[in-house]
Amino acid sequence: MRTVKLADGTQVPVLGQGTWEMGRRWFRRRREIAALKTGIDLGMVCIDTAESYDDGGAERVVAEAIAGQRERVFLVTKVSADRATRATIPEACAASLRRLQTDVIDLYLVHWRGDVPLEETVDAFEKLRAEGKIRHWGTSNFDVADLEALGPGRCAVNQVLYHPEARGIEYDLLPWSQARGLLTMAYSPIGQAGRLLRHPTLLEVARRHDVTAAQVALAWGLRQPGVISIPKASRPRHVRANHAALALQLTPEDLRAIDAALPPPNEKQKLVIW
Ligand code: NAP
Secondary structure (H helix, E strand, C coil): CCEEECCCCCEEECECECCCCCCCCHHHHHHHHHHHHHHHHCCCCEEECCCCHHHHHHHHHHHHHHCCCHHHCEEEEEECHHHCCCCCHHHHHHHHHHHHCCCCEEEEEECCCCCCCHHHHHHHHHHHHHCCCEEEEEEECCCHHHHHHHCCCCCCEEEEECECCECHHHCCHHHHHHHCCCEEEEECCCHHHCHHHHCHHHHHHHHHHCCCHHHHHHHHHHCCCCEEECCCCCCHHHHHHHHHHHHCCCCHHHHHHHHHHCCCCCCCCCCCCC
């Protein structure tokens, strides 16, 4: 699978797996674990979760899915913004490590821009890094102004909403990040499988290639350099379909059709958050 590189040379495959809503229903747990394992077997080893997903329940599902193969996985989790203080980050991280049953998080993100001064969050992240509890840190739902306030070169990844109906970041945040080598992790890349997947243009493009609208949405997001996509699929067949989207090459005609139906932004748009 194509990979992108973090500043220290760590390679991350461009197609990962999300986990929002996993762990919520006991009767779905086995299928969720099977889905994540299917993805790992296919090389979708970047797994995104958060302390807030089902109050830690999603992290517990991830722990079961990666048991015995931790070293194959690039593990991402998030601290909620209200807990991103100097005093509370260490305990939040310790709790995530416990639930994930590991001793290191590959990428630790602050989930959204809250009221805590950024220097506090950054100091606490750097301390965790020095202690070997996290390997990299980053942000989620940060716009250009927030990233500028962070200062250059310190943040590894910014995770934001990005799919064909949510293209606001193409105006400024995405080119800004690409120019600085800051990786973008695209969340909800298939629009949470809502009306986007019934969009007539995506369906028309999908028919041309004998694929599904979900696969078109994924290939569309992955056409951008420096972007990692993290679709959530709690069914192994969805995971396999998402992996197959890596082979889909959208043509200039496809991209023009999508641009005509779902145009790119021509002015600054407020960053949309989930
Ligand atoms: P998404 O990945 O766009 O869509 C998930 C939905 O799509 C699920 O209902 C899933 O169904 C379905 N699906 C997956 N693959 C499919 C396929 N090939 N064909 C048809 N349907 C398919 O939405 P998301 O879960 O909101 O976003 C992905 C991940 O990003 C999250 O899980 C989370 O890890 C992260 N995220 C981060 C933030 C943030 O603030 N940082 C916010 C939102 C999400 P099944 O589950 O039934 O397979």
